[in-house]
Amino acid sequence: MSSKPFAITLDVGSSLANKTGSWRTERAVYVDRMPPCNHACPAGENIQGWLYEAEEGGDGYERAWRRLVEDNPFPAIMGRVCYHPCESACNRGQLDEAVGIHSVERFLGDEAIRRGWRLERAAEPSGKRVLVVGAGPSGLSAAYHLARLGHDVTIHESGPMAGGMMRFGIPRYRLPRDVLDAEVQRILDLGVRLELDKKVTDVESAMREGGFDAAFLAVGAHLSKRAYIPAGESAHVLDAVSLLRSMEEGEPPRLGRRVAVYGGGNTAMDVARTARRLGAEEAVVVYRRTRERMPAHDFEVEEAEEEGVLMRWLSTIKEAGDGRIVVERMQLDESGFPQPTGELEELEADSVVLALGQDTDLSLLDGVSGIEVEDGVVKVGPDMMTGHEGIFAGGDMVPDERTVTVGVGHGKRAARHIDGWLRAAPYDPGPRPELASFDMLNTWYYADAPRTEQPMLEAARRQGTFDEVVAGLDDANALFEARRCLSCGNCFSCDNCYGVCPDNAVLKLGEPGERYAIDLDYCKGCGICVAECPSGAIRMEPETI
Amino acid sequence: MLKQEEGSQAVAHAVAMCRPEVICAYPISPQTHIVEGLSDRVRRGDLSPCEFVSVESEFAAMSVAIGASAAGARAYTATASQGLLYMAEALYNASGLGLPIVMTVANRAIGAPINIWNDHSDSMSQRDSGWIQLYAESNQEALDLHVQAFKLAEELSLPVMVCVDGFILTHAFERVDLPAQEQVDAFLPAFEPRQMLDPADPVTIGAMVGPEAYFEVKYLMHAKQLDALDRIPRIASEFEEAFGRSSGGLVRGYRTEDAETIVVALGSVLGTIEDVVDELREQGVKIGALGIKCFRPYPLDEVRAALARAGRVIVLEKAWAIGVGGIVGQNVRLALSGLPVSVHDVIAGLGGRPITKRSLRALFADALADRLGPLSFLDLKRDVVERELERQTAGGRPGPHAENILKELGVVAARSH
Numbered sequence: 001m002s003s004k005p006f007a008i009t010l011d012v013g014s015s016l017a018n019k020t021g022s023w024r025t026e027r028a029v030y031v032d033r034m035p036p037c038n039h040a041c042p043a044g045e046n047i048q049g050w051l052y053e054a055e056e057g058g059d060g061y062e063r064a065w066r067r068l069v070e071d072n073p074f075p076a077i078m079g080r081v082c083y084h085p086c087e088s089a090c091n092r093g094q095l096d097e098a099v100g101i102h103s104v105e106r107f108l109g110d111e112a113i114r115r116g117w118r119l120e121r122a123a124e125p126s127g128k129r130v131l132v133v134g135a136g137p138s139g140l141s142a143a144y145h146l147a148r149l150g151h152d153v154t155i156h157e158s159g160p161m162a163g164g165m166m167r168f169g170i171p172r173y174r175l176p177r178d179v180l181d182a183e184v185q186r187i188l189d190l191g192v193r194l195e196l197d198k199k200v201t202d203v204e205s206a207m208r209e210g211g212f213d214a215a216f217l218a219v220g221a222h223l224s225k226r227a228y229i230p231a232g233e234s235a236h237v238l239d240a241v242s243l244l245r246s247m248e249e250g251e252p253p254r255l256g257r258r259v260a261v262y263g264g265g266n267t268a269m270d271v272a273r274t275a276r277r278l279g280a281e282e283a284v285v286v287y288r289r290t291r292e293r294m295p296a297h298d299f300e301v302e303e304a305e306e307e308g309v310l311m312r313w314l315s316t317i318k319e320a321g322d323g324r325i326v327v328e329r330m331q332l333d334e335s336g337f338p339q340p341t342g343e344l345e346e347l348e349a350d351s352v353v354l355a356l357g358q359d360t361d362l363s364l365l366d367g368v369s370g371i372e373v374e375d376g377v378v379k380v381g382p383d384m385m386t387g388h389e390g391i392f393a394g395g396d397m398v399p400d401e402r403t404v405t406v407g408v409g410h411g412k413r414a415a416r417h418i419d420g421w422l423r424a425a426p427y428d429p430g431p432r433p434e435l436a437s438f439d440m441l442n443t444w445y446y447a448d449a450p451r452t453e454q455p456m457l458e459a460a461r462r463q464g465t466f467d468e469v470v471a472g473l474d475d476a477n478a479l480f481e482a483r484r485c486l487s488c489g490n491c492f493s494c495d496n497c498y499g500v501c502p503d504n505a506v507l508k509l510g511e512p513g514e515r516y517a518i519d520l521d522y523c524k525g526c527g528i529c530v531a532e533c534p535s536g537a538i539r540m541e542p543e544t545i
Numbered sequence: 546m547l548k549q550e551e552g553s554q555a556v557a558h559a560v561a562m563c564r565p566e567v568i569c570a571y572p573i574s575p576q577t578h579i580v581e582g583l584s585d586r587v588r589r590g591d592l593s594p595c596e597f598v599s600v601e602s603e604f605a606a607m608s609v610a611i612g613a614s615a616a617g618a619r620a621y622t623a624t625a626s627q628g629l630l631y632m633a634e635a636l637y638n639a640s641g642l643g644l645p646i647v648m649t650v651a652n653r654a655i656g657a658p659i660n661i662w663n664d665h666s667d668s669m670s671q672r673d674s675g676w677i678q679l680y681a682e683s684n685q686e687a688l689d690l691h692v693q694a695f696k697l698a699e700e701l702s703l704p705v706m707v708c709v710d711g712f713i714l715t716h717a718f719e720r721v722d723l724p725a726q727e728q729v730d731a732f733l734p735a736f737e738p739r740q741m742l743d744p745a746d747p748v749t750i751g752a753m754v755g756p757e758a759y760f761e762v763k764y765l766m767h768a769k770q771l772d773a774l775d776r777i778p779r780i781a782s783e784f785e786e787a788f789g790r791s792s793g794g795l796v797r798g799y800r801t802e803d804a805e806t807i808v809v810a811l812g813s814v815l816g817t818i819e820d821v822v823d824e825l826r827e828q829g830v831k832i833g834a835l836g837i838k839c840f841r842p843y844p845l846d847e848v849r850a851a852l853a854r855a856g857r858v859i860v861l862e863k864a865w866a867i868g869v870g871g872i873v874g875q876n877v878r879l880a881l882s883g884l885p886v887s888v889h890d891v892i893a894g895l896g897g898r899p900i901t902k903r904s905l906r907a908l909f910a911d912a913l914a915d916r917l918g919p920l921s922f923l924d925l926k927r928d929v930v931e932r933e934l935e936r937q938t939a940g941g942r943p944g945p946h947a948e949n950i951l952k953e954l955g956v957v958a959a960r961s962h
Contacts, residue, residue, distance in 0.1 A: 005643050005702070006765060007758040009740040010749040 024525035033436035033489025037086035043409040054482035073144040079106020097451040107478035123150030131212040136164020138218035138395030141411025147190040158199035168245040221358040221396035232321040240355035256350020263355035264294040272309040284310040306459040384414035436489025440536030491537040497529035552684040552714040557582030559688040562729040565621040567613035569598035573628040575711035576651040603628040607635035614644035617741040626653035640675030645698035653711040658947040662897020663711040669864035677705040678841040680811040689792035702739040710813040770842035795844035804833030807855040848880040893923035
């Protein structure tokens with residue numbers, strides 16, 4: 001050392017001797033906040049989680065799919081028919097456009113079918129038997145989760161095919177039947193028994209006879225609501241449920257050249273669009289309020305209009321007769337409720353299809369103690385159990401929004417609670433983490449990336465065919481879309497905190513994905529990592545002294 | 546090789562011949578052409594191995610040079626004016642750590658008012674930063690001093706600043722003799738760092754030192770500077786031997802042998818002074834000039850010896866300790882203490898104001914007639930100053946001096962002479 005400059009070149013020392021962590025009054029803490037997509041998903045999917053895996057492409061797709069099916073066994077179906085409240089909630093929507101979550105989900109689902117990925121029965125057999133009534137989305141979802149939890153599951157379905165409203169309500173141009181069949185079959189491959197054409201008329205005796213320890217009821221809502229319309233002898237009036245059902249079994253109905261559809265929901269759109277495909281020259285939707293107040297989703301209305309479906313707002317059907325209907329013009333009053341005006345008009349219509357909503361057939365619960373029914377649906381607790389111990393219910397027969405995704409979510413939630421109930425260890429999902437709101441993000445770090453639109457079948461080609469209208473993404477643009485995810489509230493290993501920490505107090509715990517830790521010996525609590533974390537996955541917490 | 550060349554390009558050539566391994570710079574007039582020339586050479590691969598680092602500020606430029614030098618690389622940078630001030634803190638670190646960085650300062654005035662033209666305010670402001678300061682008189686000398694500077698810096702392990710008058714030298718085309726690579730290689734040995742950051746042999750450089758050692762480190766810097774007073778003339782004579790021309794050294798006298806009056810100056814203005822000296826000599830006036838080539842370390846003995854026999858010394862300088870007087874003048878008086886020599890400081894050429902032969906003739910005539918006081922200002926527009934001072938005392942809101950003066954002079958915007 002003596003040959004080196006005096007008091008300038010020194011022995012090796014380190015500023016690590018100065019433990020700057022002692023200056024701290026707040027500490028940085030890594031958190032996993034609730035991404036708004038996950039928060040909004042009725043099926044409780046960990047969307048951010050599976051998008052994170054999909055962002056890697058290649059093998060990441062299978063990992064993404066496996067993560068997805070932990071919550072939902074129907075990615076290919078869901079990616080097509082879900083109204084994706086996740087995308088409405090997506091923080092990216094405030095930046096440019098929401099991530100096309102449904103299109104990536106569909107891609108993963110289709111990949112799984114194409115590549116034959118199988119589900120695994122996760123748990124040891126429990127020795128318990130569970131009866132599921134109804135093979136619709138909710139029943140199949142419950143059966144799937146129960147089977148994976150180790151239970152012996154039998155589904156009793158009154159109809160000739162599985163799928164429920166996914167088959168008898170959603171037209172095939174929105175959900176091809178090979179996709180539906182493939183995802184249902186994967187559940188049956190887990191060992192779930194499906195008994196078709198087996199209507200349960202008395203749930204208690206069915207349970208007794210089959211030796212079931214618990215039951216999950218998901219019979220759906222298949223009874224069309226009627227409206228009183230004075231109709232002549234020769235008037236041709238049908239209901240939407242029967243019409244859509246007959247598309248799947250037996251002969252498609254004869255509707256004539258002009259079809260009037262009464263109602264403003266998604267089912268009305270499905271019926272009108274189906275009518276066009278069956279050859280109706282004119283399909284007109286008659287609805288008593290305005291377009292803004294229509295319950296049908298915008299994209300459904302737009303696609304219907306593209307296909308030549310006509311809309312008649314502010315109108316009610318007064319009378320149906322031979323080849324014609326009489327409609328009355330309505331007017332919205334101050335509270336937005338339609339009031340008759342007395343102005344009548346005649347329209348040509350060979351048939352009228354009522355799409356005014358559905359009721360549920362609860363006769364299987366007649367005489368069962370503790371069951372409460374209100375507004376035609378069965379009351380359930382937060383654990384999806386009815387007032388009768390051991391009988392759970394979900395889907396369209398319980399009070400909630402009636403969508404496939406909500407039904408799938410009910411099935412999952414019920415299965416987890418049934419499992420807890422059967423094991424006498426109540427299921428506790430734990431507290432929900434704080435929502436990762438847009439203001440927690442540092443969006444400067446994300447590259448501009450416009451949303452990938454899915455190709456659509458040209459309107460002119462849709463009329464004569466039930467081919468799928470919306471096409472899927474391919475490997476490359478699915479990857480692009482997955483990578484648009486901002487990973488709200490969850491670390492995605494970007495190394496920003498690692499790079500910006502002025503004290504080198506951020507430690508890498510391993511490979512990307514294995515995250516970081518704060519070295520509290522040196523973290524001064526400056527909060528730069530929090531300010532610069534793109535995804536809002538770090539929080540400052542006061543030190544307790 | 547003889548060539549008609551711009552000063553900046555000549556300096557770039559010389560620096561390139563010295564094979565720097567790291568060049569980091571932030572552009573500022575009038576230094577820009579030098580680093581442009583070097584970055585071109587690096588880009589083309591003519592200067593290799595060499596890393597050219599474009600930095601975001603002069604502070605970063607000096608910091609990168611410090612890091613590079615501490616890692617054992619021959620490091621070079623260049624700056625001017627505000628850029629030199631911006632790197633001030635790092636200048637002291639470079640000298641305190643004893644890192645042999647070479648830097649060109651293309652001398653330029655300091656704002657405000659902002660002014661890009663030549664004077665010595667910038668380098669004079671850093672005269673006590675612990676750097677060696679060499680001042681070039683001509684483009685040839687600017688070029689030669691860089692070759693000597695690397696050798697000096699690395700022998701002493703101290704940084705060296707080569708001061709080159711902005712525009713007057715950097716942008717002037719003159720005939721220069723450009724050295725060949727073999728010549729420079731033979732003169733300048735490979736850099737052997739006195740201390741080096743090496744992962745295989747870890748040390749700490751420049752960490753905190755307390756009252757027990759700080760003073761000694763500073764004294765050692767002083768001792769090294771005094772050592773430089775011996776090395777600079779030796780390196781200059783080695784250079785003369787190798788390249789066949791005289792450049793650098795501590796001081797250089799011009800017709801001082803029997804001079805009763807000697808004009809002292811730094812940098813390019815010496816040429817004009819020497820022309821006027823020649824004219825006056827023809828008239829029989831015993832006048833000479835003394836160029837101070839190395840201002841830090843200050844060659845006290847050499848200045849004393851050169852001026853001791855003159856009765857009158859005029860120090861013409863392009864910088865100024867405002868509120869005191871000349872900077873070089875103070876140092877000259879220090880060298881002459883105890884001797885019966887009258888010293889006259891003359892501040893001249895600030896902000897690029899031309900120093901003309903006519904003005905010098907008048908100045909020297911005043912001096913010879915004993916009309917020159919201890920501090921005067923060459924070609925200062927006294928009337929403008931008087932009127933502005935008057936305006937400032939008149940009350941109200943008189944506004945900024947610079948704008949008032951430009952308005953009075955009828956100048957729309959500041960422009961070059």
